Amino acid sequence: MPMKTTHEKFVHELADLYDAEHQFLQGQHHMHAQARDPKLKAMIHEHIAESKQQIKNLEQVFDALGEKHKRQPCDGARGILSEGRKAMEEAVEPALRDTVRDHRQRCQG
Template sequence: MAIKTLEQLFIHELGDIYDAEHQFLEAQQKMHKQASSKTIVTMLEKHIGETEQQIKNLEQVFKALGEKAERVKCQGAAGLVSEGTKMLKETAENPELADFAMLGAMAKVENYEIPAYEGLITGAEKMKQKEVVRLLKENLKQEQQTAQKVAATLPQILEKAMSSEKSSSASA
């Protein structure tokens, strides 16, 4: 279907991030089972709840626009999930290294979602959709906070990964 209006593009992009959030929720649930760091487990538990709320917010956005909530296959999200899954399989023998890979994957996801929400907010503002803007800004704020937490946690998890690497090479 050809996209000919801002509103059509907006609905398409909304369906895209709606699909992305579903894909990322499923990936987070898998990572939660594999994480060995209590910090990451706690972070994932919190963000899983936030992602579930973000999906509900997106459903409210569709409703506010008089549209049915429909997922548009998000290839970007699929690529990030595929890449993250592959990396977790390849690091599975070293839990600390897997935790670091997990945080790297989370950082990529957050940095994918943030500009997606920023673009949607700009579109909603142009369409003068105040409730839509509010809901999207709520999602954006959560994504930005998660990105900051991930960035702040990376050095600590990297240290653990490096320590485990040294101890495993010393015992070899």
């Protein structure tokens, strides 16, 4: 969609971030369900709470601007999550998968 004003560009970027946070939140829920290490599960749980807060913060910005809470597909977030899924598929040992999850979690933070 062509943008003509800085406001339109800002809302577009906001919607992109909103989508990214939703994608990351979904990925974190998946990682949490698959993680075996209690420390890793706790770290992911904490990050889930942070992502939920980021989503609320973005919604407050939408509200302040009088805009709907809308998501603009974020290809960057999709790519990060895709790379994480590939790394998980390549790791066959449970301990190695937890290591990959830990690394992916830190990359998203």
